[in-house]
Amino acid sequence: MRPEPCRRGALLIIVTGLAALIAGLCFSFLVRARSESEAMAVVMREAQARIMLGAACAYVIEAGRIGWGRECYGWRDVRDGLTGPKPDLVGGDIAPRMPIGAVARLPAHLMERPPSAVHVGLANPIVVDEASPRFGMPYLRHPDPRPIAATFADFRAGDRRPLTDTVARAWIRVRRDDVDVFTVTCGSGATQGFRDWDEVAASGHADDYGGDQVHFDQLRNDEARLWYRLQWSPAIASPELHNPYPVMRAGWAPGPMNAIHVEHHVAFGMNSSQAKPSGETDCQGLQRNMGGTIRWIQRLREAPAAW
Amino acid sequence: MRRGFTLLECLIAIALGVVAITTCFAGVRALTAAVATAGRLSLENALMRDAWSQAKHDVDFWTDLDDPADASRQALRASSGGIGLPFTPMATLGGEDAASRAREAAWAADDPETWSYGNTNEFWRGDLRFGRYAISQNLAADLLVEDGATSYGQVHVAHTWLPRRMRLVVAGLGFYGAADYLPPSTIWSWYAPYQGAPPAPWEAETVDGPDGATGPSGAPLMFHRWQSRLCNDDGFQEVPRGLWRLTMGSVFIVADPRRRPEPPLAQLIDEHRRWYRAGYTADADAYGDRSWRAFRAATDQPRDLLPLAPAWWPRFDTVTARFIKNGRFVAMSTLRWTSPLSGETTRLTFASLGTTLRGARRQRLVGGGWADPAQEGLDAP
Numbered sequence: 001m002r003p004e005p006c007r008r009g010a011l012l013i014i015v016t017g018l019a020a021l022i023a024g025l026c027f028s029f030l031v032r033a034r035s036e037s038e039a040m041a042v043v044m045r046e047a048q049a050r051i052m053l054g055a056a057c058a059y060v061i062e063a064g065r066i067g068w069g070r071e072c073y074g075w076r077d078v079r080d081g082l083t084g085p086k087p088d089l090v091g092g093d094i095a096p097r098m099p100i101g102a103v104a105r106l107p108a109h110l111m112e113r114p115p116s117a118v119h120v121g122l123a124n125p126i127v128v129d130e131a132s133p134r135f136g137m138p139y140l141r142h143p144d145p146r147p148i149a150a151t152f153a154d155f156r157a158g159d160r161r162p163l164t165d166t167v168a169r170a171w172i173r174v175r176r177d178d179v180d181v182f183t184v185t186c187g188s189g190a191t192q193g194f195r196d197w198d199e200v201a202a203s204g205h206a207d208d209y210g211g212d213q214v215h216f217d218q219l220r221n222d223e224a225r226l227w228y229r230l231q232w233s234p235a236i237a238s239p240e241l242h243n244p245y246p247v248m249r250a251g252w253a254p255g256p257m258n259a260i261h262v263e264h265h266v267a268f269g270m271n272s273s274q275a276k277p278s279g280e281t282d283c284q285g286l287q288r289n290m291g292g293t294i295r296w297i298q299r300l301r302e303a304p305a306a307w
Numbered sequence: 308m309r310r311g312f313t314l315l316e317c318l319i320a321i322a323l324g325v326v327a328i329t330t331c332f333a334g335v336r337a338l339t340a341a342v343a344t345a346g347r348l349s350l351e352n353a354l355m356r357d358a359w360s361q362a363k364h365d366v367d368f369w370t371d372l373d374d375p376a377d378a379s380r381q382a383l384r385a386s387s388g389g390i391g392l393p394f395t396p397m398a399t400l401g402g403e404d405a406a407s408r409a410r411e412a413a414w415a416a417d418d419p420e421t422w423s424y425g426n427t428n429e430f431w432r433g434d435l436r437f438g439r440y441a442i443s444q445n446l447a448a449d450l451l452v453e454d455g456a457t458s459y460g461q462v463h464v465a466h467t468w469l470p471r472r473m474r475l476v477v478a479g480l481g482f483y484g485a486a487d488y489l490p491p492s493t494i495w496s497w498y499a500p501y502q503g504a505p506p507a508p509w510e511a512e513t514v515d516g517p518d519g520a521t522g523p524s525g526a527p528l529m530f531h532r533w534q535s536r537l538c539n540d541d542g543f544q545e546v547p548r549g550l551w552r553l554t555m556g557s558v559f560i561v562a563d564p565r566r567r568p569e570p571p572l573a574q575l576i577d578e579h580r581r582w583y584r585a586g587y588t589a590d591a592d593a594y595g596d597r598s599w600r601a602f603r604a605a606t607d608q609p610r611d612l613l614p615l616a617p618a619w620w621p622r623f624d625t626v627t628a629r630f631i632k633n634g635r636f637v638a639m640s641t642l643r644w645t646s647p648l649s650g651e652t653t654r655l656t657f658a659s660l661g662t663t664l665r666g667a668r669r670q671r672l673v674g675g676g677w678a679d680p681a682q683e684g685l686d687a688p
Contacts, residue, residue, distance in 0.1 A: 039353065076415055180413075228662075234415075237491055293491050296666045296669070298667075
């Protein structure tokens with residue numbers, strides 16, 4: 001027997017109502033999830049841009065000395081105080097490699113094979129087979145480090161093509177404002193550090209964006225950009241002494257050093273955890289920073305006129 | 308003719324209806340709970356994002372410690388008799404001519420005035436066997452060099468700029484501020500006219516000022532003596548130190564002036580001129596952790612993200628502590644949130660690279676408000 005039409009209608013209303021309720025909930029859930037995702041994306045973009053500040057500082061520190069073909073001696077040359085980076089003193093090659101007012105645009109991506117790339121694996125691992133006559137021996141049987149390229153020219157040149165998955169994520173842009181003062185822009189997004197479309201077109205990169213200014217502008221509006229000023233300093237880490245012997249208590253130092261209140265110049269290196277009390281480490285620290293430091297960093301509240 | 312329901316049909320229909328309604332009701336309740344949970348999580352996520360943004364804003368603009376737009380929240384700009392705080396305007400500390408300012412701005416490595424001519428191993432009560440370095444570089448340009456027992460005679464000192472510059476920031480801005488302004492390669496010491504060491508046992512003398520007693524060399528004891536106001540008590544080191552050594556086992560801080568109870572100026576001045584235990588020296592079993600607790604109390608005072616938020620919202624607070632440890636300048640942000648349902652508190656702590664103290668001073672105008680990037684802000688003469 002078929003149900004009466006009125007009952008069929010009631011059932012339909014109930015089912016439709018429930019379906020609408022579920023659909024509504026699903027829709028609101030999706031909308032909320034999308035909204036959350038968009039809000040989180042803003043945070044992610046800013047976080048990514050902030051990470052690039054470290055990269056910008058590293059660039060400023062390193063580019064004062066290396067990356068110009070010949071070794072240089074700082075943005076303010078430590079030898080004569082003149083504008084660098086330059087390899088020579090008066091009479092030689094003294095043209096600053098990055099003049100005041102110049103801008104370096106630095107997309108941050110991985111290369112297929114960066115210049116001077118070497119294998120990361122161990123070239124001469126210690127033999128762990130106890131049956132081997134070479135057990136425990138770290139012989140230098142193979143060259144180390146091991147260049148990835150086949151020729152020296154290829155080794156130096158590298159393969160600078162970007163890895164696809166790493167492009168269009170972040171960039172920095174460094175403008176030299178003064179001898180040792182820079183405006184750095186930290187960005188996360190796909191504009192690769194181009195300031196605007198005019199700059200894209202002028203530099204011949206319009207094809208990177210399909211020749212479409214609207215597309216570029218959309219990318220620019222979607223990314224985070226943070227502006228900072230900073231000053232480079234030639235100073236490196238503290239060249240200090242750690243626990244010089246003369247102030248050691250009796251018994252702390254070996255032999256003739258075991259005296260109190262006698263001035264001399266034997267001291268632990270700066271990182272005493274890697275020093276030995278036998279006196280071999282009468283040196284000053286483990287200095288690895290040979291590029292200078294950042295003297296101050298100032299976040300700018302808005303984009304400066306020149307960057 | 309319409310046929311009515313039988314009793315059995317009616318009972319079955321009612322039973323099915325009850326099941327359907329119960330199921331729907333349970334479903335709606337579950338959905339409602341899910342929606343409420345989703346809403347709470349969404350709110351918590353939103354507040355977490357806001358708290359993160361607030362922490363990053365503090366890192367970059369230091370408004371948690373000094374608000375350029377609110378004169379009542381600029382306690383760290385105060386000073387007393389040339390002794391200042393991290394945001395004290397340089398003009399208040401005064402005394403620099405244009406040439407000195409230009410030299411400071413460049414701090415060129417080839418400039419002999421920026422070099423240290425001191426004895427890096429100058430023992431605070433040594434016998435001067437390596438010579439009198441006070442005649443090469445000194446706070447005073449002309450002085451009678453003596454050591455309490457013998458007199459070297461009247462001398463004119465060639466190099467005075469570096470010790471004067473160091474004294475300006477050490478006395479003017481406190482230890483954290485001085486570390487921010489001085490190059491990281493600085494050896495923390497200078498020579499001054501001999502003032503004599505106090506006769507009391509040196510172990511009892513732990514409070515020194517940069518202009519206080521000196522050793523025979525003329526170097527202030529504060530820089531050389533183990534367990535002085537500047538030097539921590541690790542390693543019995545009694546020669547001048549660099550920033551790494553000064554902060555290995557201890558920290559210098561920027562104290563929060565807005566904490567409760569609000570610290571008076573004298574307390575703020577003191578807190579910016581002492582070291583606090585951190586790392587292994589803060590081990591309660593070794594040295595006691597009172598100094599560590601003082602460090603935390605001065606720098607870890609969280610603020611409600613939304614003081615007027617409804618009670619059923621999660622409570623969020625943020626704080627960014629600034630200190631120097633092992634020569635590193637640290638901006639350590641902590642986000643805390645407490646569930647209104649369970650009372651459980653969660654913490655998220657992270658360090659950030661951002662505006663330095665000097666950068667923050669450049670952001671601010673002496674009279675209040677924000678400076679333009681090209682202006683010197685609180686460093687203006």
